[in-house]
Amino acid sequence: MKTKKLIGKVLDFFDLSKKAQKREIDRLIELRKDLKEKRKKISKKLKSAEKWEKEHLLAELKAIENLRTKTKEALKQLEEK
Amino acid sequence: MIKALLFALLAYVLISFDDVQTIVAGVAIFIVGMLFMEDGFKAFSGGALQEVLGKWTDKVPKAIFTGFATTAVVQSSSLISLITISFLSAELITLSQGVGIIFGSNIGTTATSWIVSTFGVKIKIAHYAMPILIFGVLFKFMKSKTYRGLGDVLLGLGFIFLGIGFMKEGFETLKEGIDLAQFHIDGFLGIFTYILVGAVATVIVQSSSATMAIIIVAIANNQILYIDAIALAIGSNIGTTVTAVIGSLTSGANGKRLALAHLIFNMITGFFAIALIYQLMGLVDVLSVKVGIADDDYAMKLTLFHTIFNLMGVMIVSPFIHPLVRFLEGRFNDDSQHKSGEPKYLDSSAMETSLSATTAIRKESEHLYKNSLEIIVHGLSLHRKDIFSDKSLEKIMESSTKPYDIDIDRMYQVTVKNLYGDIIRFATMANDTLSRRDSKYIYSLKIANRGVVRAIKDIEKVQDNFNIYINHANESIRNEYNFLRKKIVTLLRELRRIENMEADFTEAILTIEVLKDNMKDIDIVENGRIDELIRDQKIDSKMTTSLINDSIYIYNVSNRLLEFAETVWADNEILREYDEDLETKGSRIHEN
Structure with a gap:
């Protein structure tokens, strides 16, 4: 049993697909965090933005919301795997 | 013996x-x-x-x-x-x-x-x-x-x-x-x-x-x-x-x-x-x-x-x-042997490992994109050096009124067709070497490359109308065709920015998302402008049909280029997969 466990550990060490999946999850979590930060900054900017700038900032906010929803769903899919 | x-x-x-x-x-x-x-x-x-x-x-x-x-x-x-x-x-x-x-x-x-x-x-x-x-x-x-x-x-x-x-x-x-x-x-x-x-x-x-x-x-x-x-x-x-x-x-x-x-x-x-x-x-x-x-x-x-x-x-x-x-x-210098339409990275030795094969295909895809870009830009009678300069969109339109009389099909045959075929061939041959993950990525790259090639075909279809209408006496139709050109210039400028922001993944992915939304108003039927033009009798029936068709072609071109950028420069397989799920509910690219 111990040998099987040891072999399993060795194989896990070399199993890059699992590592890649974990890296992907970390990347998505990091992306969500970055997006949250960006949303905060843009919301702050929006308060004092000129009219011409507002349109672009609103488009960015919309994109951030879209991406956050997508990342949330993608994370769910990945964790279910 | x-x-x-x-x-x-x-x-x-x-x-x-x-x-x-x-x-x-x-x-x-x-x-x-x-x-x-x-x-x-x-x-x-x-x-x-x-x-x-x-x-x-x-x-x-x-x-x-x-x-x-x-x-x-x-x-x-x-x-x-x-x-x-x-x-x-x-x-x-x-x-x-x-x-x-x-x-x-x-x-x-x-x-x-x-x-x-x-x-x-x-x-x-x-x-x-x-x-x-x-x-x-x-x-x-x-x-x-x-x-x-x-x-x-x-x-x-x-x-x-x-x-x-x-x-x-x-x-x-x-x-x-x-x-x-x-x-x-x-x-x-x-x-x-x-x-x-x-x-x-x-x-x-x-x-x-x-x-x-x-x-x-x-x-x-x-x-x-x-x-x-x-x-x-x-x-x-x-x-x-x-x-x-x-x-x-x-x-x-x-x-x-x-x-x-x-x-x-x-x-x-x-x-x-x-x-x-x-x-x-x-x-x-x-x-x-x-x-x-x-x-x-x-x-x-x-x-x-x-x-x-x-x-x-x-x-x-x-x-x-x-x-x-x-x-x-x-x-041993063999760089001089590469012509524009010949592959630069698809060396058989790159097939030895999954990582090198994937990188070679990705780099060659970027090469294909660059060659295709030249055709797309010239097909719309634009100059590459204007697009990637500080010139305002208005100034670019003013200086690009002379139709570019290029043979898109010939350019495609010389600089894209073989290259595209070589990429597909190499990807197929390297398939046994690829890891499961890389194999999926290569599949996405194949789709992205196909998109770029189809973008050229779309441009070929609209080239004649652009040549006629960017200089037309009717200001409304001229403005509409220049509006489409401006959209493409904006897109290409942003894509160049994404291409150069390798390290900032979030910024790249966010820019693509904004662009996707921004490009939606290219479709003249969906944005409602066509009704206005007809109601005010600003364009005739022939112009209407051309504009409706061409706006869809240009919208498709923008989506195909965005898809390429998303695959090559903002690689996120998982989000793309999720996007594909959404697309099955409502296709982003109009099939003609």
């Missing part, structure tokens, strides 16, 4: 002398073991080896160390050379890094000598071979590719042990009948003779590790003198480069550059080893006392000599790596 004679001679020797038969069988089994190890590590490491060689080689000393460590672990310098050449072809590493790896790999090959001299000749190593072989076979029958790879590694190790056992047995019985040491020749004549024998033997068995194993087993059985064994070891180092040079004759520029670097390195090392042979032997004696090697343990002393002279070579040659690289690049 010569080959047939050699085979006949070998058959005669094998039949006549039982001891020789055992030794040669040992060498054959040893080589089979090395081949198994090589295949096994390719499959078993599942890309770990490539990852290490790709990432831990950014500085030359690091590359040397990585070359040493990986070769010592996988026991195969040819596998490491193969991966290095494939990485060079895909431009994953520079030639300096590649040369560093090869230098380090030379030191790494001495690991085999250490195994043979410490375990091989001192314990009954063949006993350990049997259980290893049994487990190797068991793993080999398993379903998982990783387990099968592990099986190959174990079989390789088992065969190497078994081979050493056979060689040992052969030499033990041989010494009862014949003493090879009697063929010793005094002085430098003897040294040069044995260097030649070592080199020829390595060229014949195609493996310096195998030659070293024979030499170590022979010296452990007192079959040859220490000085002759040293000369044989130097010869084997030179012989191994002959094999590499012959192998590189049919390879690309990168293979030739590395083989020549290897040859130069081993020649210089060999020269210094011969010139300083007695001093180095003295150094080995001093160090042997310090590390506890017995005075009469010539197998270990030979291994120490082998390691020291390879280390010495690295110390002598590595300060000159950069001039050496400049020389090699000048000697």
